[in-house]
Amino acid sequence: MIRVGQGFDVHQLVKGRKCIIGGVDIPFDKGLEGHSDADVLLHAISDAILGAAGLGDIGKHFPNTDPSIKNIDSRDILRQVILLIHEQKYSIINIDATVICELPKLTPYIDRMKNNIALDCGVDINVVNVKATTTENLGFTGRGEGIAAQAICLVESR
Numbered sequence: 001m002i003r004v005g006q007g008f009d010v011h012q013l014v015k016g017r018k019c020i021i022g023g024v025d026i027p028f029d030k031g032l033e034g035h036s037d038a039d040v041l042l043h044a045i046s047d048a049i050l051g052a053a054g055l056g057d058i059g060k061h062f063p064n065t066d067p068s069i070k071n072i073d074s075r076d077i078l079r080q081v082i083l084l085i086h087e088q089k090y091s092i093i094n095i096d097a098t099v100i101c102e103l104p105k106l107t108p109y110i111d112r113m114k115n116n117i118a119l120d121c122g123v124d125i126n127v128v129n130v131k132a133t134t135t136e137n138l139g140f141t142g143r144g145e146g147i148a149a150q151a152i153c154l155v156e157s158r
Helices: 040-052 074-087 107-121
Strands: 001-012 017-020 024-025 088-099 128-133 146-157
Touching: 001 040, 024 107, 040 074, 040 088, 040 107, 040 146, 074 088, 074 107, 088 107, 107 128
Parallel strands: 088 128
Antiparallel strands: 001 146, 017 024, 088 146
């Protein structure tokens, strides 16, 4: 059986936080606000994977009300999501994701993001695609108030 899942996430940009996207610490004067490290890309991907396997979302498995996971590395979240889908006998066919922001410019970091995602998911880098786009200065992303990401994932039962 083949199943598809989609994920979407948004985090506000704030002073005093690191800007971590796709597991890469990106030099920028603002970072993403959240209970975890607020990696918007890995959250969208994790939600897409969980959705494809019919396992809810990361809020169900990693609630922002749980103090024991405060500031958790989102790569740890992604790795735990992979363990969950493997328990259900699913494996990833492919992942496609888009980060939406004006700044920071992400092109120099895309390959590192893809490598992190492939490594954490235990898949070949060729089945992971990450893109970056802007909203041409429109909306909250265009004003630099936050960053959004969307992802889609195809899984198959083993």
